[in-house]
Amino acid sequence: MATFSAQINAWIQKTKDDADKIVRYALQTLDSRLVQRSPVGDGTYWKHPPPKGYTGGRFRGNWQMSIGSAATGSKNVIDKDGSATLAAHASVVSVARAGEVYYLVNNLPYAKRIEEGWSRQAPVGLVAITVVEWNNIVENAVNGVKAGTSAADFAQGWETYKL
Numbered sequence: 001m002a003t004f005s006a007q008i009n010a011w012i013q014k015t016k017d018d019a020d021k022i023v024r025y026a027l028q029t030l031d032s033r034l035v036q037r038s039p040v041g042d043g044t045y046w047k048h049p050p051p052k053g054y055t056g057g058r059f060r061g062n063w064q065m066s067i068g069s070a071a072t073g074s075k076n077v078i079d080k081d082g083s084a085t086l087a088a089h090a091s092v093v094s095v096a097r098a099g100e101v102y103y104l105v106n107n108l109p110y111a112k113r114i115e116e117g118w119s120r121q122a123p124v125g126l127v128a129i130t131v132v133e134w135n136n137i138v139e140n141a142v143n144g145v146k147a148g149t150s151a152a153d154f155a156q157g158w159e160t161y162k163l
Contacts, residue, residue: 018145019098025141025149027102028093033130033137034104035063035082039114039121056080059114062106065089067096070103 002010041056043049061079064071065088079085089104096102110118115125 016098020096021145022138022141023098023100024093024096025144026138027096029137029141030130030134031063031065031089031093031104032086033133034126035060035085037122037126037130038063038082038106039119040080042121045120059106059108059111061085062108062111063089064103064105064107065092066103066105067092067100068103070105072107074107074109 038060040060041050041054041058043054043056055078057078057080058076060082061077061084062075063085064075077084092102114122115127117123117125
């Protein structure tokens with residue numbers, strides 16, 4: 001039979017592990033929503049034709065996730081469907097822990113204009129909408145951990161956790 005002290009230590013460790021899972025699930029959902037809501041350039045709506053060889057997806061591919069301080073600069077990445085960006089962020093999400101500060105930034109010069117409704121695909125922006133959903137994102141992450149949802153199930157079913 002385990003000592004009372006061992007039981008308390010086990011409870012403390014489980015609580016810490018659960019808090020880390022909640023952070024990972026919430027961070028993953030936040031990331032997915034921002035990346036998937038990011039508009040992808042469509043030259044058919046532009047006043048002037050796009051340059052030859054233009055492919056949309058630079059804004060979506062420029063989301064950068066970091067721990068402790070915000071990433072600076074922009075990336076020369078085209079990611080139309082967002083999968084490469086989310087895969088790049090998976091290494092940060094997989095080690096996320098409660099108590100750390102995480103940054104998710106897009107440093108392209110036109111990011112602010114997109115957030116202000118410049119894009120037909122995001123007429124009211126995307127960050128503000130996601131911020132409004134934050135409490136629900138965290139609540140769903142907590143409920144997922146309470147229900148014993150695995151990381152793989154959570155990753156597959158983040159749509160279930162939407163508003």
